Amino acid sequence: xxxxxxxxxxxxxxxxxxxxxxxxxxxxxxxxxxxxxxxxxxxxxxxxxxxxxxxxxxxxxxxxxxxxxxxxxxxxx
Amino acid sequence: xxxxxxxxxxxxxxxxxxxxxxxxxxxxxxxxxxxxxxxxxxxxxxxxxxxxxxxxxxxxxxxxxxxxxxxxxxxxxxxxxxxxxxxxxxxxxxxxxxxxxxxxxxxxxxxxxxxxxxxxxxxxxxxxxxxxxxxxxxxxxxxxxxxxxxxxxxxxxxxxxxxxxxxxxxxxxxxxxxxxxxxxxxxxxxxxxxxxxxxxxxxxxxxxxxxxxxxxxxxxxxxxxxxxxxxxxxxxxxxxxxxxxxxxxxxxxxxxxxxxxxxxxxxxxxxxxxxxxxxxxxxxxxxxxxxxxxxxxxxx
Amino acid sequence: xxxxxxxxxxxxxxxxxxxxxxxxxxxxxxxxxxxxxxxxxxxxxxxxxxxxxxxxxxxxxxxxxxxxxxxxxxxxxxxxxxxxxxxxxxxxxxxxxxxxxxxxxxxxxxxxxxxxxxxxxxxxxxxxxxxxxxxxxxxxxxxxxxxxxxxxxxxxxxxxxxxxxxxxxxxxxxxxxxxxxxxxxxxxxxxxxxxxxxxxxxxxxxxxxxxxxxxxxxxxxxxxxxxxxxxxxxxxxxxxxxxxxxxxxxxxxxxxxxxxxxxxxxxxxxxxxxxxxxxxxxxxxxxxxxxxxxxxxxxxxxxxxxxxxxxxxxxxxxxxxxxxxxxxxxxxxxxxxxxxxxxxxxxxxxxxxxxxxxxxxxxxxxxxxxxxxxxxxxxxxxxxxxxxxx
Numbered sequence: 001x002x003x004x005x006x007x008x009x010x011x012x013x014x015x016x017x018x019x020x021x022x023x024x025x026x027x028x029x030x031x032x033x034x035x036x037x038x039x040x041x042x043x044x045x046x047x048x049x050x051x052x053x054x055x056x057x058x059x060x061x062x063x064x065x066x067x068x069x070x071x072x073x074x075x076x077x
Numbered sequence: 078x079x080x081x082x083x084x085x086x087x088x089x090x091x092x093x094x095x096x097x098x099x100x101x102x103x104x105x106x107x108x109x110x111x112x113x114x115x116x117x118x119x120x121x122x123x124x125x126x127x128x129x130x131x132x133x134x135x136x137x138x139x140x141x142x143x144x145x146x147x148x149x150x151x152x153x154x155x156x157x158x159x160x161x162x163x164x165x166x167x168x169x170x171x172x173x174x175x176x177x178x179x180x181x182x183x184x185x186x187x188x189x190x191x192x193x194x195x196x197x198x199x200x201x202x203x204x205x206x207x208x209x210x211x212x213x214x215x216x217x218x219x220x221x222x223x224x225x226x227x228x229x230x231x232x233x234x235x236x237x238x239x240x241x242x243x244x245x246x247x248x249x250x251x252x253x254x255x256x257x258x259x260x261x262x263x264x265x266x267x268x269x270x271x272x273x274x275x276x277x278x279x280x281x282x283x284x285x286x287x288x289x290x291x292x293x294x295x296x297x298x299x300x301x302x303x304x305x306x307x308x309x310x311x312x313x314x315x316x317x318x319x320x321x322x323x324x325x326x327x328x329x330x331x332x333x334x335x336x337x338x339x340x341x342x343x344x345x346x347x348x349x350x351x352x353x354x355x356x357x358x359x360x361x362x363x364x365x366x367x368x369x370x371x372x373x374x375x376x377x
Numbered sequence: 378x379x380x381x382x383x384x385x386x387x388x389x390x391x392x393x394x395x396x397x398x399x400x401x402x403x404x405x406x407x408x409x410x411x412x413x414x415x416x417x418x419x420x421x422x423x424x425x426x427x428x429x430x431x432x433x434x435x436x437x438x439x440x441x442x443x444x445x446x447x448x449x450x451x452x453x454x455x456x457x458x459x460x461x462x463x464x465x466x467x468x469x470x471x472x473x474x475x476x477x478x479x480x481x482x483x484x485x486x487x488x489x490x491x492x493x494x495x496x497x498x499x500x501x502x503x504x505x506x507x508x509x510x511x512x513x514x515x516x517x518x519x520x521x522x523x524x525x526x527x528x529x530x531x532x533x534x535x536x537x538x539x540x541x542x543x544x545x546x547x548x549x550x551x552x553x554x555x556x557x558x559x560x561x562x563x564x565x566x567x568x569x570x571x572x573x574x575x576x577x578x579x580x581x582x583x584x585x586x587x588x589x590x591x592x593x594x595x596x597x598x599x600x601x602x603x604x605x606x607x608x609x610x611x612x613x614x615x616x617x618x619x620x621x622x623x624x625x626x627x628x629x630x631x632x633x634x635x636x637x638x639x640x641x642x643x644x645x646x647x648x649x650x651x652x653x654x655x656x657x658x659x660x661x662x663x664x665x666x667x668x669x670x671x672x673x674x675x676x677x678x679x680x681x682x683x684x685x686x687x688x689x690x691x692x693x694x695x696x697x698x699x700x701x702x703x704x705x706x707x708x709x710x711x712x713x714x715x716x717x718x719x720x721x722x723x724x725x726x727x728x729x730x731x732x733x734x735x736x737x738x739x740x741x742x743x744x745x746x747x748x749x750x751x752x753x754x755x756x757x758x759x760x761x762x763x764x765x766x767x
Contacts, residue, residue, distance in 0.1 A: 007096070014114035017310040039114070057097060058127070058271040061119030061309075063108060066097035104616070107627060140609040142456070153616055153628055158609040160459065161618035161628075162452060163482050169416075169449035173456025173464070174609055176440045177414055181460065181610050202445040360435045369388075369438040374413060374461035 004052020004067045006044050012064035013041035019056035019065050025049035028056065099126040104156050111150060115301075115309020117268035117294030118148055121215055122155070124271050124292075125186070128278035134182055141184045142171040144191035146222045147296075148215040151186045165195030168203045171210050177374050179353055182211070182282065189216040189291075190228040193249055197229070204258035204287045209351045211281045212289045214251065217296035218333075225299030232335040236303045251291050253328040256345050261286035263328065263345035267293040267316035270341060277343060286351040293339060304335065382546075383582050385409050387575035389437050394571050399537035399564040400425035403493060403557070404433065405572060406541025407465055411580050412491075413439030414462035416453035418446055418472060421505040422561040423495035426467040447472040451479035455488045459617065461608045463545055463583075465491035469561075470499045473512055473519070481520030482619050483554035484642060487596070487604060489583070491544045493557040495564040496723075498749040508561035509749030510672055511724035516556040517701045523639050525646035527653055528556040528701035530671040534568045540698065546581035547653065551645060552603050558700060560723065562673040562752060590614070595626040596638075602645040646702055655698035656707065660686075664693030665716045666765045669708075669732050671697040673752055674721050681721075681758035690766045700728060708735035717765035721745035721758045741765065 006027060013035060019042055020028045027050045031043040042065065044050070050067060057066035099122065112118050129136065136157065143152035145164035152159040162170045167185045175183045185192075192200050192214050203210060219237060220226040226239040229249045236243055252263045262284045266274040274292055281288035295301055295312030306312065316339060323331075324342040331340040350358070360368040389408035397405075404426045407415070413434065417427035431441040440457075444450040447468055454464035468476060473494045483490055496512050498504025512519075516528045527547050531540045537559060544555040586593050586605035595615040596604045604624075607613040620628035621635045646653070659682075661667060666685075670678040675696045685692045695711070697704065708718070708731075717740050720729035726744045733742040745761045747753050 012109045014109075016115040016308075018115075018120070018313060021310055021313065037109075054098075055271070057099070058123045058275075059120055059268075059313075060123070061112060061116055061268075062110070063097065063099055063103060063119060063123070066099075068096060104627070137612040138610045153618060156614050158611075158614060159616045160456075160609075161616070161620065163478055163619060166448065166452045166479070169444060169453040170456035172442070172444075172449075173414070173416060173453035173458075174460040175456075176442060176453075177457035177460030177462040177464070178608070178610055198445055199449055202449075356440075364435060367436050369436055371413065371440055372438045374457075 002048045002050045002070055004050040005070045006050055006056060006065060006067045008041055008043070009064045010035045010041045012062045013039055014062050015039040015041065016061060018059040018061065022059050023056055024053065025051060098130055099123050102126045102129065102155050102157065104154055107154055110154055112147060113298045115295055115297035116147065117217070117292070117309065118151065118215055120268040120271060121213065121274065121292050121294060122151060124275040125213065125278055127275040128282065131275065132279040132282045134282055138180055139182045139184065140174055141186055142167045142174065143185070144187040144196060146188040146191045146220065147217070148186065148188035149191060165191055166199065167191065168196060168199040168210065168212070172203060172208050175209060176353070183209070185210055185212040187214065188221070189214060189218065189230040189251070190220045193229045193251060193254070200255065201258040204255050204260040204289070206352045207259055207261060207286045207349050209285050209353065210287055211278070212287070213278065214289060214291045215294050216251065216291050217294045217300060219296050219300040221296045221299050225303055232333055235300070235335050248333070250328065250332040252289070252331050252344050255289040256328045259287065259349065260289045260345060261347050261349050262288035264343040265291040265293070265331065265341050267320055267339060267341060268295065269313050269316035269320065280343070280346070285354070286349055381582060382579040385575040385578035385580050386411055390575040390578060391572050392574045394569065396567060397534060397570050398425070398567045399531065399534040399559055400495065401429050402534040402537040402570045403541050403559065404429040405570070406538040407491070407545065408433060408437060409538070409572065409575070409578055410463065410542040410545035412463040412465055412545060413437070414454065414457040414464040415441050415466060416444050416450040416457070416464070417441070417467050418444055418450045420469045420472045422497055422564050423467045423469045423493065426493060426495070447475040448479070451476035451492070452482065454490055455479065455483055458488050458490050459609050463549070465493060467493040467495070469495050469497045470503060470512055471501070473515065477519040480526070480554050481522060481524060484520070484524035484526060485619050486617050487552040487642070488554065489548040489552050491541070491548055491555050491557055493559060496558065496560040504750050506561065507750040508673060508752065509723045510560055510674065511727065511749055513558065513700060513722070513724065513727040516558055523643060525643050526554055526556055526701055527551065527646065527699065528558050530558045530697060530700050531563055532672050532675045532696070533563065534566060534570045537563060538570050538572060542578060542580065546579070549581040549583055550603070551649065552584060552606065553646060556701070558672065560672050594624045596622060597624040598641070602641055602648065650702040650704070651706060653699055653702060654704040654707065656704055657694070657696040657698065659694040661693040661695065661711065663691055665691045666719055666762055667693040667695050667711055667715050668719045668721070668758070668762065669695045669697065669728070670721050671700055671728065674723055677753045677755055678721050678758055680755040681762060684755065684759050685762045688763070690762065692762055697728070703731045703735065705735040708732055709737065712736040712739035715740050717741040717743060719743045719745060719758070719761050719765050721747070721753055723747050723749050723752065
């Protein structure tokens, strides 16, 4: 099971690509979906690899993503 | 086929402030902010937020002062007592704030043009006086807000809107300038160095005196684009590749060029009595019992 | 009398009968008003105000800092205001020019503070040690954009003391920068100055909010036009900006918000013009000519007025103590009943334009100009009074 889980605030994202690039375990990729401003937000492609380190959250200049340590498993809210 | 976004946050949901560390410090009603895609200013705010948490600063006694420019807009996005002042004058405003209420922790958060061009005089005098301020200088090597003009920090041969044929002026080496003027804490990081930046800010909070932390940050829209250096992500990769951490390096050696090495690290960490300490000591010596310490300036 | 007024803090009040010049009296006025912070930069003929403050304030409890230039001084004092202090700075023409951006910032952010301008000959470096009154229009219009300020003109060292207190009180009441328009003559003239006991001095406290953090709006007004203030470090987490802003203090750069804000900044002062206006009248009833003057010129004009009365002319005196907001209503009323206004000034015609504008053609207006560097010869004023009376 993944040690962490990523949350993405879709409407804040400007698709800069920092989170995708700097995630140490390549959890993310830019999606082909759009937010209402026309940007491609990231999406989780390797959920099991997420360690909850929150580097994505630290890099994101738009406060649009963050990771939390999963509480005993990565189930959705 | 378009990807379906597998996020558990609804389209307009604001994250729980308790979850994303930075959220509690944001005026969430004003996000998304105006900074461009790939601009690094927001990244510096993440480091700042984590420093605030880590250093357990009393937020009620924290004030943030900014000047004019892209970085100057930080004041408007943080949920603190924040002052968006005039171009170049964040430091003297912050000085007044600190001297009137020495209990305040005063942070100056502004850009390279604001702090070193129009604000240059105030920068060196505050460093000289060793006013207890924490200055975070986001250096994107350009005047971004106004459309990409040359700043005193713009590297040689860069193209800007006011040097369309290439900058030929030597640029400032800010750590060197500020150290010479008297700062007690001088560091430089880039927006790639998110953890180190956060640590430096925490260290600055523990210091009494003039602290200066320069953060090299991408300006994708003007600096990167006009100089064919790619976008914000390309800048971040360049910082990752070309930065060299040299803690304690002589600041005279940390000047920057357009595509060369970027020396980062904590360069100066020394002790000098701060302005208020010097003031109190001088008055005590000269006036003895006649010296009356400034009372709490509560005029309500 | 305003119910909010408090008594002065005796620690700052140098009670007694003194023999001091206007600059020194101004400093004592600031201390009596409760000011415990000044940021300054030396400039003749104003420097003595802060030199005295530098000497006095460490024994009263406060801070003086000499900044590296007027650009800094004029905003450092505002930082101190937001930190909780009553603060001021002191300058003359060239420094006043440098301070203009920050006077606008104070007006826009509604920062209560006092700017003392001890006027000297200009333009530019001009006559550093000699009097003039040529910054009067600049006091009102010097910064960019539409804004209002209050300007006071003392004509004696005693008034330099009394009216400095008034300046601080008005600044707090209206959350506005107040221009204290002295001149080199009044600043460097030595006269008797009586400083009363502290319990006879009324000071206006900071208009501090009592609202909770959740309810407080930094630029919201509750019926009146002046918002309540909070200071940094009290937990209100407010934002102050020079950008056009809404009631939350958040930048909102749209025409409707601009309209609402800037009109309020204007009407905050203009609507209270009658309450703010102070002037001294003498023999206005039945006058043919009214001499309108301020500052040192009012004392010279007094000589001319008396000489004119000896000649049998019916001359009234209107001394402006408040120059801005300009007492239009008073001039308009007088204009209906007098033949002419005579306006002597140590400049080539500044406040006279306001008199003429307010008179709206109902009475003639005669300027008695002087390029500065000295005071008028009373004869020159008398000559114009005689001409105006014909």
